[in-house]
Amino acid sequence: MNRTLAGLHYSESHEWVRTEGNIAIIGITDFAQHALGNLSYVDMPEVDDEVTAGEEFGAVESVKAANDLYSPVTGKVLEINSELEDAPERLNVDPYANWIIKVEMSDPSEIDGLMDEAAYIAFCEKE
Amino acid sequence: MIDNMEDNLLKTCLHEWHIAHGAQMEPFAGYDMPIRYTSITDEHNAVRTAAGMFDVSHMGEISVSGPDAEKFINHVFSNDVSEMPDGKILYGMLLNPQGGVVDDLLVYKEFSPNRYLLVVNAANIAKDFGWLLSEERGFQVETRNESHKWGQIAIQGPSAVKAVTDILRLDAAASLPFYNYCEMKWNGRRLIVSRTGYTGEDGFELYSSEDDTADMWDTLYEAGVVPCGLGSRDTLRFEAGLPLYGHELAEDITPLEAGLGMFVRMDKPDFIGRSALMAQKAAGLSRRLVGIELDDRAVARAGYQVEADGGAAGIVTTGYHSITLDKSICMALLETPFAVQGTRVGIHIRKKVFPGTVCGKRFYQPRYRKQTSFS
Numbered sequence: 001m002n003r004t005l006a007g008l009h010y011s012e013s014h015e016w017v018r019t020e021g022n023i024a025i026i027g028i029t030d031f032a033q034h035a036l037g038n039l040s041y042v043d044m045p046e047v048d049d050e051v052t053a054g055e056e057f058g059a060v061e062s063v064k065a066a067n068d069l070y071s072p073v074t075g076k077v078l079e080i081n082s083e084l085e086d087a088p089e090r091l092n093v094d095p096y097a098n099w100i101i102k103v104e105m106s107d108p109s110e111i112d113g114l115m116d117e118a119a120y121i122a123f124c125e126k127e
Numbered sequence: 128m129i130d131n132m133e134d135n136l137l138k139t140c141l142h143e144w145h146i147a148h149g150a151q152m153e154p155f156a157g158y159d160m161p162i163r164y165t166s167i168t169d170e171h172n173a174v175r176t177a178a179g180m181f182d183v184s185h186m187g188e189i190s191v192s193g194p195d196a197e198k199f200i201n202h203v204f205s206n207d208v209s210e211m212p213d214g215k216i217l218y219g220m221l222l223n224p225q226g227g228v229v230d231d232l233l234v235y236k237e238f239s240p241n242r243y244l245l246v247v248n249a250a251n252i253a254k255d256f257g258w259l260l261s262e263e264r265g266f267q268v269e270t271r272n273e274s275h276k277w278g279q280i281a282i283q284g285p286s287a288v289k290a291v292t293d294i295l296r297l298d299a300a301a302s303l304p305f306y307n308y309c310e311m312k313w314n315g316r317r318l319i320v321s322r323t324g325y326t327g328e329d330g331f332e333l334y335s336s337e338d339d340t341a342d343m344w345d346t347l348y349e350a351g352v353v354p355c356g357l358g359s360r361d362t363l364r365f366e367a368g369l370p371l372y373g374h375e376l377a378e379d380i381t382p383l384e385a386g387l388g389m390f391v392r393m394d395k396p397d398f399i400g401r402s403a404l405m406a407q408k409a410a411g412l413s414r415r416l417v418g419i420e421l422d423d424r425a426v427a428r429a430g431y432q433v434e435a436d437g438g439a440a441g442i443v444t445t446g447y448h449s450i451t452l453d454k455s456i457c458m459a460l461l462e463t464p465f466a467v468q469g470t471r472v473g474i475h476i477r478k479k480v481f482p483g484t485v486c487g488k489r490f491y492q493p494r495y496r497k498q499t500s501f502s
Binding site: 037041043061085086088 | 163166167425426428447448450455477
């Protein structure tokens, strides 16, 4: 029960990143949404906010708890997925089709520090 | 390391069943307990629309007997057990001398003279038992911690009656009035069937030996009753405005502040905490437990700060995105001037302040008709 996609980059805190040039599109993985259960709220930053690799940029609320989201990259928030404001359950239905924020990366080499699909699958098996 | 952690936790008689059925387990009150089997939302909805069953074997049972049993319980218990008919159950609290709550509990008047069964919170078993023993002096009573002897299943929901009659064949349970119990048999052994619960739905709590509890659980499961974890137990009790010890009740929160004055019988002779509560009543309450409905979907969790008029107004005790009502709500202890329905407040959630409105704390109104002993 841990669906992954090839071509994405993965963090140890279970965010995924897809890159388009120097833009990072960030979401949470299938592993994360399974572990969290039904989501009721996604707390997102504002457009133009700065996010830092490894630091919290928002949170997802499941029934039981709030869980911080950590940015895999450093940069400026270009866009937030406002569809999630009223329909956070989209992250449960398809966590890869529903991104959370788009970030203009200030240091695209940070992507190299993330895991590829195979490494992430192995990482999840140990979790 | 994980093995060591698990070794320190107590297990109920259904522990192996929970593991075998893929429950997400977490420590609760010193026990390794199931939080959910599938999803909290699905389990919650099963109880609101049909029936669900909970392993609540972790709850504590303390028997009090002896010639002074009634007098002793009236000394330590906020409600009045005088002339309680056999088979009747009362909710109330053990209070400390400051009027704070040692624990909230149910008192069962057993079907023999001078015998009571106290059902207490799992986290407080040792504390309550010690408290009772320390207060026993001068009373002819015997207090025994029987928690290890009992397993307990809660069956809750609009189909609970059907489950206990059609599946368990406990036909007498159907006519049991709310907050009453009867003695029945399972495999020839003692079974307590109690018309009580903690969900805002009709239902029963079944107390039996650990073996019989496991046997009844299997029987109910095979017949299709949905197993529910402590996750949904909490979301259900919260919507119904029922307090949870450690959140809405504590050693430094009085039942008056928690809005549970109807379970404190100030008119009975002296009991522990009475004079403190009389004084609190006379002086006026400085804070009260209320509900708050948030404008947004963000969830106010226990411990979050509440502000009003630009200053501190209180603290959140429990909060969820309500599954039944599909909105974000919480209970909070607010300074009295703000504890008024309609008051606009702000709740600090992470780095932001989310607006909300003070409301009643019974978010979900039970739909079942409470059959009383008088109806």
